[in-house]
Amino acid sequence: MTFPWLKGHGTENDFVLLPDHDGTVHGQLDGAFVAALCDRRRGIGADGVMRVVRTSASGESPGGGAGPWAAKSTAGEWFMDYRNHDGSLGEMCGNGVRVLALYLLTEGLVDAGAPIVIGTRAGDKTVTVEGDGMFSVDMGVAxxxxxxxxxxxxxxxxxxxxxxxxxxxxxxxxxxxxxxxxxxxxxxxxxxxxxxxxxxxxxxxxxxxxxxxxxxxxxxxxxxxxxxxxxxxxxxxxxxxxxxxxxxxxxxxxxxxxxxxxxxDHLILTGPAEIVARGDMEWLA
Structure with missing residues (x-):
């Protein structure tokens, strides 16, 4: 089957976004595939991959979760399933969450006039649109x-x-x-x-x-x-x-x-986000 993808970055920390709103390909997103996708010569090339999925379909319900970190999302409709360049799981990504918020906005999946709550393995992150391509993220208490x-x-x-x-x-x-x-x-x-x-x-x-x-x-x-x-x-x-x-x-x-x-004691991270390309690929499981 074919599968859509997008390429985005925040201060040149770049990511492949894989829209999987209903969680239909969760079982196929293995580490080897993520690493191949991130390869800058044989794949699309990126520092990491974000699967964009509804929290209810993420397979990582509150208090549960896969891998060494339990998902802690409690309020976000959308979940950031983040994978590192080598295919390993990551808790979250501060640059990536801004790019994900931009995707949700441009696709009309969230209210443009309200803060955007995104679930991650490190808990919910609230993103505020600042204008001119800038976003602020409440990263919580360190x-x-x-x-x-x-x-x-x-x-x-x-x-x-x-x-x-x-x-x-x-x-x-x-x-x-x-x-x-x-x-x-x-x-x-x-x-x-x-x-x-x-x-x-x-x-x-x-x-x-x-x-x-x-x-x-x-x-x-x-x-x-x-x-x-x-x-x-x-x-x-x-x-x-x-x-x-x-x-x-x-x-x-x-x-x-x-x-x-x-x-x-909250940390607020402010910076840009851009989506630079999109396309479709054949999914080779």
């Missing part, structure tokens, strides 16, 4: 843990352990080149991060302004990471002792994101 060590290019740094839906290790460095080419995942403490970790290398660029590189588990170095930008913004605010609410500009290789730490 969990700030201790520190660990990460190693890349023969150097080791202390990193802040922050969970923003996904696990992150945030290391402040002197230069973004210090970590080397990041062809391989930085070494990390497997007891702290048994499921792997996204690693951010951060430099300060000015007042409430930082820049970062990221190696995402299951995807490699990417042009941007939304949950990573949230972790970086929070780590910078904590290091600065910043009074809240406060907003940090986070520059990524693919553009610019803004992270607001609210008075009630």
């Amino acid at each position: 969990e700030v843990r201790g520190t660990s060590k990460i190693t890349a290019a023969g150097r080791t740094w202390e990193a802040q352990d922050i969970r923003t839906g996904n696990p992150h290790a945030v290391a402040f460095v002197d230069s973004l080149t210090d970590a080397g080419p990041l062809l391989d995942a930085p070494e990390h403490d497997t007891e702290t991060y048994p499921e792997g970790v996204n690693v951010e290398f951060v430099v300060r660029s000015g007042l409430q302004h930082v820049a970062m590189r990221v190696h995402e588990r299951g995807s490699g170095e990417t042009r941007s990471c939304g949950t990573g930008a949230c972790a970086v913004g929070l780590a910078a605010a904590l290091a600065d002792g910043a009074e809240r609410p406060v907003t940090y500009q986070v520059d990524v290789p693919g553009g610019t994101l803004h992270v607001t730490c609210t008075e009630d």
Whole structure:
């Protein structure tokens, strides 16, 4: 059979969207197929795949779920079934959820005048349309843990352990080149991060302004990471002792994101989303 697909990105963190509103192909979306689809030479090419499905048909009802994370969605009609570049399951994606919201809007599947609630394996995320292609996502309250060590290019740094839906290790460095080419995942403490970790290398660029590189588990170095930008913004605010609410500009290789730490400890991620292509493919199960 043929199956529709779309290609979108948020600050050049790119995704293949697979509309599966009624959950008819859930059993066929295996890791090998996702990895082949994400291959930049033999497939469509992407950092990850999002299956767009109604929560009721997702196979991941509240309190249940597949894989190492239980779905926590309670209010969203739509669920983001996110898969990493290598086909592994992911909790959610901060850049991807904006792209998914844009898809739902352009297809007329949600009310254009209301906040959009999207279920993920990391709980419901509420997306607000800001205009001019910009979206804000309430990413919820992050969990700030201790520190660990990460190693890349023969150097080791202390990193802040922050969970923003996904696990992150945030290391402040002197230069973004210090970590080397990041062809391989930085070494990390497997007891702290048994499921792997996204690693951010951060430099300060000015007042409430930082820049970062990221190696995402299951995807490699990417042009941007939304949950990573949230972790970086929070780590910078904590290091600065910043009074809240406060907003940090986070520059990524693919553009610019803004992270607001609210008075009630929520993180609001603001950035662009674009859909750049669509088509149909033959489904080879």
